[in-house]
Amino acid sequence: MDKHAQAADKAWHSSPRMTDVAKLAGVATSTVSRALANPGRVNEETRRRIAAAAEQLGYIPNTAARNLRVGRSTIVLAALPGPSMIFGASQIIPAVLQGLASTVAEGGFDLIFSNRNSPAAARHVVDLAFGGTVRGVVVLGAADLPAYGSRSLADAGIPVVSLLTDRSAAGIPSVVTNDRAAMREGVLHLIALDHRSFFYIAGESGNYHEVERFSGLLDALAVVGLSDRAVIRHGGHLGFNEGFQNGVEAAHAYLALALARRPTAAVCCADDAAISFIGTVRSNGVAVPEDVSIIGFDGAAVGAFCVPPLTTLEQPAEDLGAQAARIMLDLLGGAAMPAPKTTVPSRLLLRASTATPSGRSER
Template identity: 30%
Template sequence: MGAKGPTLHQVADRAGVSIATVSRVARGLDHISAETRGRVLAAIDELNYRPSHFGRALVKRRHGTLGIVFPGLRGPYYAEVIHGFEVEAVAAGMSLLILGTELLPNADTQVLGMADRADGLAVMGGTIGDDLIQRLAARGVPIVTMARPQLAGIPNARVDNYASTLALVTHLIQYHGYDRLEFVGNIMGAPDAVERWRGFVQAHLDAELTPPDEPLSSAYEQASGVQAALRVLDLARRPRAVVCGNDEIATGMLSTLAASGVRVPDEIAVTGWDDGPFARYATPPLTTVSQPARALGQQTARTLLVLIERGESIEHEVVLTTEPIIRASCGCPFDPATGFTMANGDRNPFKEGAPIDELIEADSTANTRHREIALTGG
């Protein structure tokens, strides 16, 4: 037990050759006589030799590892992003080092530590400060950011939060005629969220409505959603629709409203963001915005991979498209059996008022549907 595995030397001794030869055979190089190769292979097999990652990494100066930094590990969104990232990483023969900074005060140290055990880093949204990111980049650590605005000189992958929120809220205002809405979510430290808020505000301006002064602040979990629902119910003037920063908030909102006897969407409409796994199965089925979380992870990994490959820093930016998924919680008629909004007539709900069925369901090929908006190689 705990055997420290045989080394090149032991194999070499047993096969009666030098370590260089064993190394070559182990890596499957040419210019080895069939006979020698046989002997070495046999020795490798008998001793159960496996090349040491330590030795290899030291001389190649490569960890063979990609690092990814998240604010937290929970929630379907992060899971999906990580999954996409992981797929690309293993496809490239890299391992995945993961770090959730959660509420740890020493997050910066953790990230620093990760930086010198990975060949490159991907960092999510509002995880660590811009200064740290810049410092790492300056130190020569390949680093790419995701789910946040671009940082000068640092490759970035993100999702378009503004346009589809604008479209969604316009749908609520123009098509459904709702005139008083609330936005619930926490703007601070969540770059994605401020863009959503911006879209929310703009939709009001477009319709010559005055938006609320500020969002109803809330963390992005169900429990916070129920808190928010309680506050909404306490409002002097109840909103006609509540635009939630993500699906979890919307879910908490939905169930709390229902429990309070408020009919959704008849009295208050509710929307989410993410189109997570449960959105479709909520009651009523949740109108939300689908974002290509997995593709985001994949794009980030790919960018990081080429960044590492080149050694030099590159200018690279990817923006993936998102789209409103119209179900029932906004007030549209929706048939859960088919997954289609049931309405006839015009195809553009944002202008003329009729829901469009192309927008309805994110299918399994959703990732490929999200077009890459901008991509400037360095």
């Protein structure tokens, strides 16, 4: 072993351990562990002794030590409903989380993530909230708040903000985009190009975004006196995280229609489905936008590189995350409850995947 490795090994073995903190504080090692993980579950006098011992030994020279000193966490939890950080409107989630994390950090707080993909994971979120480890929770895209047994996040006594899904009717401050109004604008754009028949690629039935966006399509049809008979609706059985598969399946259903029955425009509940729909129909001889115009929803960056580039409703992803963070910081600072719902508008991003039915460019 060279001298650098020997020095590193010596430093590792000489570093204070949890048992050292416990011995100096006069408590059990399990008490130190509990104090570090859930400060609210340890009485104030014991917590202060552990914090002092940890600082004296240099065991926790970071945020956790400060949490022990003041008895108050500086952690905000982002609770994600899927099995990974990429879920739902998968193309925008990284930007949403970037806006959330950077704004939380500017306010002096730390952001951690938890995926509620099992009862054990939901229990973990609830334990963190009730145990005092987290000061607030931003719930992304969830139909229901995390709950386990008789305990629910709603009863934890900490601020909760819903991001991407409107839960304002339940008294939870919500930050959303204008799904319905934005889709209405997008379909009216297609109608202005003289489209009168539509193939709608749906998200999961009952999903908040699916309901809002399909309603926006119907709103646009009503403006010009068209009924829902102008729409062939496909899908509803796949979630947003299965968007690419949804688009492929929808494309095959579209291709199975007789030429005379094929709608001139495809309206997609999410960009993932729109992207795979474009690739599949084009590989089967259907020209886009000459034979079918296509519009998506999300504003996925990859949409600009499709052939042709995808017209879409672009969500203000980073702004959505930042706005949710600002509301959380205000609540943590003792501000009054904000407006029940904060809406950050999406915008229609025109590209070459939409044109008049005869194929003349919209430009």
